[in-house]
Amino acid sequence: MGRGKIEIKRIENSSNRQVTYSKRKNGILKKAKEITVLCDAQVSLIIFAASGKMHDYISPSTTLIDILERYHKTSGKRLWDAKHENLNSEIERIKKENDGMQIELRHLKGEDINSLNYKELMGLEEALENGLQSIREKQA
C-alpha cells in the first residue's frame, strides 16, 4: 500500500522492517479501536516486536482477563490449566537438575561416596586433582 507493492515475506532490511513494523502496528491498533466502536466488538490485541517491545489494545468495555475467560469457554482451549501443568513440569525439571547437582557437589566434597564404584571414584579423583591444580596455578 505504498509506492510499491511488496510481497508478504520477512523484510530483510532491518531498518525497513522496523519502520514498517511501527507504521503497521499503529494501523492495526487503529483498526482494532474502530471495530470496537463501530460494531460493539470486544478486542484483545497484543503485539510484540522482534525487539521485545510490546503494544496492546483491549476494548474499554472489557478486560483482558474477561476476554481470556471467554476465549477459554468458547474455544475449549486450556489456558490456566495448561499453564499450571507447564509450570509444574518446569519445576519438576529444575528440581531434578538441582538434585543431580547436589549429588555431584557432595561427591566432590567427599560425601556420600560409598555408593560409587571404582571407576566413578577414579573419575572423581581426577576431577578434584584437576581442580586443585588450577587453583594452585592461580595462587602461584
Next chain:
Amino acid sequence: MGRGKIEIKRIENSSNRQVTYSKRKNGILKKAKEITVLCDAQVSLIIFAASGKMHDYISPSTTLIDILERYHKTSGKRLWDAKHENLNSEIERIKKENDGMQIELRHLKGEDINSLNYKELMGLEEALENGLQSIREKQA
C-alpha cells in the same frame, strides 16, 4: 474506505453493523498475519462480535500462553491467580539455588576462579583436599 466516509461511532443499523464487522474482522486478521510475517512480530488477537462469536489469530511462532506470560512480565499486570504467582516464585527460587550450585560446581572443578579472592581460593583448596582425602581413604 468505501463509497462514503463514515464516522467512527456505533453503526446503528444492525444489519450494516454485522456486515461491517465481518469485513473488518477479516481485514484485521489479515493485517495481523502480515505484520507477523513482514516484521517478525508476535501477535495475539482475539475478537468477540457482539453476537458472541469469536475469532482469533496467534502468530504461529508462538502460543497464546507464551504471549500472555510476556504480557504479564512486560506490563506487570496480573493475569494469573495466587497459585500461579506461587509457582512462579518457586521457580525463581529454585533457579537461583540452581545457579548458585552451578557456580560452586565450576569452582570446584577449577573453572571461573579468577573472580575469587585469596580467602575464597584457600577455602576452595581445603574443600578439594578434604574431598580427595575422603576418596583416597575409601579407595585404600
Next chain:
DNA sequence: ATTGCTATGTATAAATT
C-alpha cells in the same frame, strides 16, 4: 445472512527532508 462489485477513503512503501 453472504458474496461480489466498484468507487472511494485509508494505509503505507518509498522518497524526501
Next chain:
DNA sequence: TAATTTATACATAGCAA
C-alpha cells in the same frame, strides 16, 4: 536516525444479487 510527504496499493461502504 527520525519525521514528513506523496504515489500507489489496499480495504471497505454502499449497493446489488
